[in-house]
Amino acid sequence: MVRHVTSASTVPPTTSATPGVARPSAAEVLHRVFGFDAFRGDQQAIVDQLVSGGDAVVLMPTGGGKSLCYQVPSIVRDGTGIVVSPLIALMQDQVDALLAVGVNAAFLNSTQAADERARVENAYLAGELDLLYVAPERLNTEATKRFLGNGRVALFAIDEAHCVSQWGHDFRPDYLSLGDLAERWPDVPRIALTATATDATHREITERLSLHDAQHFVASFDRPNIQYRIVPKNEVRKQLVDFIRQEGAGQAGIVYALSRNTVEKTAAHLQAQGINALPYHAGLDAAVRQSTQSRFLREDGIVIVATIAFGMGIDKPDVRFVAHIDLPKSVEGYYQETGRAGRDGEPSVAWLAYGLQDVVQLRRMIDDSPGDLAHRRRMSAHLDAMLALCETVECRRQNLLSYFGQPSEPCGNCDTCLDPPEVWDGTVPAQKLLSTIVRLKRERNQEFGAGHLIDILRGKTTARTTQWTHDTIATWGIGADLSDQQWRGVVRQLLAKRLLATRGEYGTLGITEGSAAVLSGTSTVPMRNEPERRASSSSARRAAxxxxxxxxxxxxxxxxxxxxxxxxxxxxxxxxxxxxxxxxxxxxxxxxxxxxxxxxxxxxxxxxxxxxxxxxxxxxxxx
The missing domain is CATH 1.10.150.80 (HRDC domain)
Known part of the structure; x- marks a missing residue:
């Protein structure tokens, strides 16, 4: 069912919209409208900055209360707060949430009929709206700017401001033009908000949005209610089903995969296992996507299996888990996606399964990227940071927060804190593998992928090892002390440490500059030994x-x-x-x-x- 925005004229006004009439204080609005007795963290300072007419850049984790930072000033100040929201599919819910507490809110987007759009426009021009949501594409048109200029703007709130970063994971070209707002409305305060930004992205937001004189508020990115877990990938669909049954049975959750094909097959597998799962990706019909998103927001216990096309701006507070069955391309993307769990502050789980093939696939994608060398290097750096998070033997949360420049103590609530992995000396296995690669290249001018190299090391007779008479190589069978799975872990960790490199479209393995020191014995290779995961009572299921x-x-x-x-x-x-x-x-x-x-x-x-x-x-x- 398609619902229509309530005309502002039918909603009892939250405040007087008439200039010159005394308006309520921020504390009064917070209590009377939203039902809270006190602001949290930096909210009070941010609200004061905007109410007084100053600009602000706000980096605050999902669930930290960013929306109140511009909603309250929009009500307190004369005029209408203009909110730049990147997803028109979610504007209705954002407006509904405000109407439910008595705030005069509306949106303008392409889903509206002409008469409905006219009602909203007239309400804005009459000063009857506290907040008006628009997409960046609409705000960048001259017609919209002229229209807004005929009314009174209280402030501009640029949500999901990281979309301005051209090297970010959610880049939106129309965000680049939002810096012009400062020239057109020099006396109107602006606030840029995001839940994820490195120092580089923070600087880019400031520069591109012309917020040079803004006050900056950087809250801790820590989400202590989220338990981070990363496991080796092994029969990932079975692993996913076991995880959902143990940790999120009957709860809302999101499962992320890299390809549309994987999304659809995974959703079908979950459905066959009795889990209420729906697929979501950009290749589906728009009506199907809208219906899926609507069901997820309105029904309990639905699991969405999606590409990263799903999630930005999702306000559902009771998502109890976010699972990744493919390795994310960057820590920023991983943090943004896992942040959709537990917005209500209740215990939630971020679960990731990743394996050797993930690393090979992403390295190949980087090599084949159409971007220039600088772009490929940046992508490689993002992947290296993600691999470091996966392979760390230290606290996951410490590693994650340090990526965003925030020091912390071990959290005691991630998998490496609760079940510390053993660290073992992998130098000899690394030498055996690297030596096999060198011998095949030098003696036979051959390169192979991980599977075949492991067969050689384990002395496994196959059609291919027989065809190539690889049982005559000096390293044949010298790695029989490790299982196939253990060897795949060795390869994965050597790739993560850049002691191995993938080559060509088939993902064959070659040595790197760092390999020489390992082969000579001048460099050691510590490795993590994955602990056996024990079934646990679900923190997610206990949350409610x-x-x-x-x-x-x-x-x-x-x-x-x-x-x-x-x-x-x-x-x-x-x-x-x-x-x-x-x-x-x-x-x-x-x-x-x-x-x-x-x-x-x-x-x-x-x-x-x-x-x-x-x-x-x-x-x-x-x-």
Missing amino acids: VADLAPADAGLFEALRAWRAAEAKEQGVPAYIVFGDATLRAIATARPGTVDDLGGISGIGEKKRASYGEALVAVVASAG
Whole structure:
């Protein structure tokens, strides 16, 4: 069902839009509209900066409360806050969430009929909107700029600002022109926000968006509620099914894969295993993609299997896991994608399975890239950082945060902290493998991939080893002490350390400059020995009822059922009605009257008026 934006004229105004009339304070808006008693972290300072007319660059992790940083000032300041949002498919939900708390919000995009668009435009020109969402493509047209110039702009909020980075994973060309806003509206404050940025991307945001005089707010990128796990890939679909059943049964989750073919086959496999999974990639019909995204946002327990085409701007707070079954191309992409788990702050899991073929495939993609040498080097550096995260024997979170320039202590809640891998001296196996490669090249002018080299080292007679009489090579069978899987781990780690290189379209292996020191014995090669994974009780499954007494847990489930029915009737995602955290607070407080709801976080005046009696009735019926 396609829903239409509510005209601002039909919504009771949150604030007076008339210039000169006293407007509420930021603290009053926070409490009365959004139902929170205090700002978190840097929110207060960011809000003050914008309200006073200053610019801001905000780097804050997903779930850190970025939206409030521009929503509150948009309500406090005269005029309408213009929000640049990169995905028009999500604007309806963003607007619905604001309308639900009594904020006059609307959007302008290509999905609207002419009469609907005219209603929104008239509401803006009449000063009846607190926030107006537009896509960067629309904002860059001269017609839109002239239209906005005929009204009063309170501020410009540029969301997902990392899209301005030409070397980033989510580059959007239309973001490059947003720096012109400073020239056209020199007295209107601007705020650029992103949940992921290295120092280089941070500088690029500042430069390209002309935010040289902005105040910068960089929060910790740590997401302590997310448990990071990386495992060797071995029958990955079976591994994925086992993970979902153990850690995310019945929960919402996202599975990322690199290719459309892998997406579709994986979704079909999960469905065959009784898991409610749907595929999503850019090759699907637009209506199918929209339907899939809508179901994910509005229904419980759906798993989306997707390429990276899915996810940016997804506000669903209760995604309990994000899984990768192919190696991401960069740490930035990995962090952005895993950040879609646990936006509500509850325990969630980021799970990644990667193997030797992932490394070979991505190296080949870089070699075949149409970009110039500098571009390929940058891509290689991104992959090297991702491999370092995968192969570290130290805390995953420490490695991840250090990539973004933020020091930290071991977290105690990632796989390497909870189940430390053993480190062993892999120098001799590395020498055996490198020596085999050198001998084949020098003696026979031959190059082979990992599988054949491992067969030689293990002394495995196959049609190919027989054809090439490789049983006569000096290194034949000298690696029989390691299993096939162990040898693949050796190859993978040597590739990660750049002691091996892939060559050509078939991914044959060759030595590198660093190989000589290993062969001569002047350099050692420490390697990680993967620990045996033990089944664990799911932190993700425990999240929904964490810290609740049994009786309160029953009330919480009753509240969730009421919320699901209410959301279905309205045609909105459940989180727009209430988030899990608010329902847990209600289950614990057990309010007896509507007035008792006033002190519960997340319940502002509009929601108390809309849902108060129904909530009290649910509490009363639970006994």
